[in-house]
Amino acid sequence: MEIAQKAKPILVVEDESIMRESLRDWLAEAGYHVETAEESEKALKAIAERDFGLLILDLRLPGTGGIDLLRQARAKRPQLKGIIITAYPSVQTAVEAMKEGAIDYLPKPFDLNRLEESIRSTLGPVQVEIRPKIATEKAVTKPSVAAVRVPKIAPEVPKEIPDQLRNIDDKSALIQMLLAIQSENRWLSNDALVWVSLKLGIPLTQIYHIATFYKAFSLKPQGRHSVSVCMGTACHVRGATGLLNKTTDTLKIKPGETSRDLQFTLNTVNCLGCCALGPVMMVDGKYHSNPSAGKVKEIFETSK
Amino acid sequence: MANLVATDLETRMRLSAPSDLVELRKDILSRRDPTKLCVTICSGTGCHAYGSEEVYESFVSEIQKKGLQKKVGIRRTGCHGFCERGTVVVVFPEEICYLHVKPDDIPEIVATTLTERKVVERLLYEDQDGQKIVQEGDIPFYKHQSRIVFGNNRFIDPKNMEDYIALGGYSALAKALSEMTPELVLDEVKKANLRGRGGGGFPAGVKWETTRNAPGEIKYVIVNADEGDPGAYMDRSLLEGNPHSVLEGLIIGAYAIGSHEGFIYVRQEYPLAVENITIALEQARKYGLLGKNILGSGFDFDVRIHRGAGAFVSGESSALMTAIEGRVGEPRPKYIRTAVSGIWERPSNLNNVETWATVPLIINKGADWFTGIGTKGSKGTKIFSLVGKVNNTGLVEVPMGMPLRDIIYKIGGGIRQGKKFKAVQTGGPSGGVIPERLLDTPVDFDELSKMGSMMGSGGMIVMDDTTCMVDIARYFLNFLSDESCGKCVPCREGIHKMLKILNRICAGEGRKGDIELLEEIAVVVQTSALCALGTTAPNPVLSTIRYFRDEYEAHIHEKHCPAGVCKALISYYIQPDKCKGCMICLRNCPVGAISGGKREVHFIQQNKCTKCGNCFEVCPSKFAAVTKATAVQLAQAVGNRD
Numbered sequence: 001m002e003i004a005q006k007a008k009p010i011l012v013v014e015d016e017s018i019m020r021e022s023l024r025d026w027l028a029e030a031g032y033h034v035e036t037a038e039e040s041e042k043a044l045k046a047i048a049e050r051d052f053g054l055l056i057l058d059l060r061l062p063g064t065g066g067i068d069l070l071r072q073a074r075a076k077r078p079q080l081k082g083i084i085i086t087a088y089p090s091v092q093t094a095v096e097a098m099k100e101g102a103i104d105y106l107p108k109p110f111d112l113n114r115l116e117e118s119i120r121s122t123l124g125p126v127q128v129e130i131r132p133k134i135a136t137e138k139a140v141t142k143p144s145v146a147a148v149r150v151p152k153i154a155p156e157v158p159k160e161i162p163d164q165l166r167n168i169d170d171k172s173a174l175i176q177m178l179l180a181i182q183s184e185n186r187w188l189s190n191d192a193l194v195w196v197s198l199k200l201g202i203p204l205t206q207i208y209h210i211a212t213f214y215k216a217f218s219l220k221p222q223g224r225h226s227v228s229v230c231m232g233t234a235c236h237v238r239g240a241t242g243l244l245n246k247t248t249d250t251l252k253i254k255p256g257e258t259s260r261d262l263q264f265t266l267n268t269v270n271c272l273g274c275c276a277l278g279p280v281m282m283v284d285g286k287y288h289s290n291p292s293a294g295k296v297k298e299i300f301e302t303s304k
Numbered sequence: 305m306a307n308l309v310a311t312d313l314e315t316r317m318r319l320s321a322p323s324d325l326v327e328l329r330k331d332i333l334s335r336r337d338p339t340k341l342c343v344t345i346c347s348g349t350g351c352h353a354y355g356s357e358e359v360y361e362s363f364v365s366e367i368q369k370k371g372l373q374k375k376v377g378i379r380r381t382g383c384h385g386f387c388e389r390g391t392v393v394v395v396f397p398e399e400i401c402y403l404h405v406k407p408d409d410i411p412e413i414v415a416t417t418l419t420e421r422k423v424v425e426r427l428l429y430e431d432q433d434g435q436k437i438v439q440e441g442d443i444p445f446y447k448h449q450s451r452i453v454f455g456n457n458r459f460i461d462p463k464n465m466e467d468y469i470a471l472g473g474y475s476a477l478a479k480a481l482s483e484m485t486p487e488l489v490l491d492e493v494k495k496a497n498l499r500g501r502g503g504g505g506f507p508a509g510v511k512w513e514t515t516r517n518a519p520g521e522i523k524y525v526i527v528n529a530d531e532g533d534p535g536a537y538m539d540r541s542l543l544e545g546n547p548h549s550v551l552e553g554l555i556i557g558a559y560a561i562g563s564h565e566g567f568i569y570v571r572q573e574y575p576l577a578v579e580n581i582t583i584a585l586e587q588a589r590k591y592g593l594l595g596k597n598i599l600g601s602g603f604d605f606d607v608r609i610h611r612g613a614g615a616f617v618s619g620e621s622s623a624l625m626t627a628i629e630g631r632v633g634e635p636r637p638k639y640i641r642t643a644v645s646g647i648w649e650r651p652s653n654l655n656n657v658e659t660w661a662t663v664p665l666i667i668n669k670g671a672d673w674f675t676g677i678g679t680k681g682s683k684g685t686k687i688f689s690l691v692g693k694v695n696n697t698g699l700v701e702v703p704m705g706m707p708l709r710d711i712i713y714k715i716g717g718g719i720r721q722g723k724k725f726k727a728v729q730t731g732g733p734s735g736g737v738i739p740e741r742l743l744d745t746p747v748d749f750d751e752l753s754k755m756g757s758m759m760g761s762g763g764m765i766v767m768d769d770t771t772c773m774v775d776i777a778r779y780f781l782n783f784l785s786d787e788s789c790g791k792c793v794p795c796r797e798g799i800h801k802m803l804k805i806l807n808r809i810c811a812g813e814g815r816k817g818d819i820e821l822l823e824e825i826a827v828v829v830q831t832s833a834l835c836a837l838g839t840t841a842p843n844p845v846l847s848t849i850r851y852f853r854d855e856y857e858a859h860i861h862e863k864h865c866p867a868g869v870c871k872a873l874i875s876y877y878i879q880p881d882k883c884k885g886c887m888i889c890l891r892n893c894p895v896g897a898i899s900g901g902k903r904e905v906h907f908i909q910q911n912k913c914t915k916c917g918n919c920f921e922v923c924p925s926k927f928a929a930v931t932k933a934t935a936v937q938l939a940q941a942v943g944n945r946d
Contacts, residue, residue: 231783288353
């Protein structure tokens, strides 16, 4: 990959390795020259030695924080521009950052396109166009945005990852991979998500965005048996609330919870898709149509 | 049988011309004897829930035991639609239809029907006058339908492509590829005025044309099988029961549009649909109906399956396409339509399952035939999921324009337990309710919109006088506030505020002016939300206010829930003169709030009662001693007793 040599590099200062490396990789792929530092002292040293086009600074860093770092850097090189990123946004720090000459203030998780806009407005467009090259090579089978990139770190594969996923590196396969991990383990562990993030080169924040958006994913371990009570309209008018009460009474857990012995996880779902039989619940893939309180008890007993 | 089919397929040559398909069909038919006995067992999701698998296994073992394997065929088919009476078993060639079949009934069916060739009377459908009906087609539920899209389900084993081809499957594709140019196919669909069956009713042909004419070499076609509407399951049943019909429609569409890559976006919650469509794709590839140079026409096309992870908003076209790209399925503003810039910013044409499955029919029988069915603005038929408080629940397919009354009374068999009809809800969470006085309106896209509801994907939920309309509005808003992606403010905040007001009304804390406030917020959300989820979200509220304003007023001003649903506004009360002291309710009370003993009149201690309604449910209907009462009625009743 050829990089524009004339453009001044971007310095990313971030203590969290995943964020730092994701940003580095993404910026490099976009055609920028990037350097990184995990703490302020190292960053200041680098700034003293050479010139940078732009600083991307985490607000909270061990030692000197991002805003102070920006002040000190600009004291050395007044033309330097900075972007503050943070997972702890507040109006106060945003105002402070702007006063210190920050050109943008982005709360995490942020949209990469938004960051690129900011960078472009400061540094101008990337001078060497590398994207069309990838696009023409892959255009027939794979569009440019999903261009595959081999991760620089080969992490150890966590035990949660099913074998068939180990060689996938297509970004658009993300949701399908998460579904496979979920169905194999009944939840998505942080280890598994970190691995997917590195494997596909997708920032972890984006993966968490997806993992928390869809109902199919769980970030907590699920019980051995899954109980879904349908709350669809057809079931609602035929007494879904009553059925839900019967299950919560029997299992002594609320929807979304897992029983202490990790036997059952109870969920409400919006439609099980067999509306003619309502009210319905599904236990481990088996449907039960309008069971009485006694029958509910029996179903749970026999599935243990 | 499955093995036989698999090897059969593998040894067969690719179909390299339309004539090969005709030959194959002849060959399949020559190996089949139409007079042979065949037991078909509905294996749709409804019947599955009733235990159709066990019924199937019992048939297999019983037929083996009696040594009838050679004489009798067994086939697991797609959904027959009459889910209320599952498991449905039909014995061919006479089409004797048995309902509510349980594994215990199998020996009798095998002995009587398959061996002695007589009918098992007790498993037949019985109409209101006690008349037994033998054939499936004569049952009123089926008699008034016209099942042109859905009807083949019952003849087909969805895992066996030969069944589909035997019925003339893929002949429309052969016709399109060999006799028609893409433009002609497009013209035919436009002339048929096929409107999208997924909700909005946008003309499919116009959408196809936009994608076809949009700049860019690479274009995509997509099947939307992300059926998230609570109360609707027709797309699921079609995809599960007749996957090849959907696939055939998709290939024809791709040909007309000039697309070489397709996606099927199907809900993860529909495992059987995922399985059956996966098998269908494999079979189609083996026969050369997918891949390079389909039927020797030079046209290339293939399909990928994408499983959705369960979010209602992801069924919206732009959100669905974002999800296919592997990102969070949130909608985006559609200043440029997805038909022009969809998946990876390429022209993408999305239609739902039922729309695609209708396409082969139009190509085979012509646009004139199709426009002969239906109303002025809405042509063809529509599959509805007729559910709720109606006697015959299930999937029904009727011509556009059939009055609601006919669907509910002639096909649906009227309201359960002789109760009074109150309203029917159509269009899912984006739709509205329709009251009794509008029951004679013909059902089509435009008429439903005029009534403040919509076609949606075809959910039709019947409600009786024990359904509270304020509670229904609250129910839908609760659903929508869960499912709103939160990206735009009017939808996220507007729905939340409306829900808060409705919760207040249902809890007996409604205030004067709440109805007007709801109407005001509704208009704002309708006009300013980003995607269709938001702009249609106020429909359930507005339509219930429009037709049932008196119920809202009763809740707010009299603190009274006429339907007896809103917990805070009712109490359970045992009528002393009717109670026989049978102890059933006492034993079923989860909090021990009922006092009394055997043959002693029971009494509910109101301060302990959690209003779960168990006592009301379990009290034997011949006594009907437990009633729901408003606070005023309760005070009077208790006063009388003292």
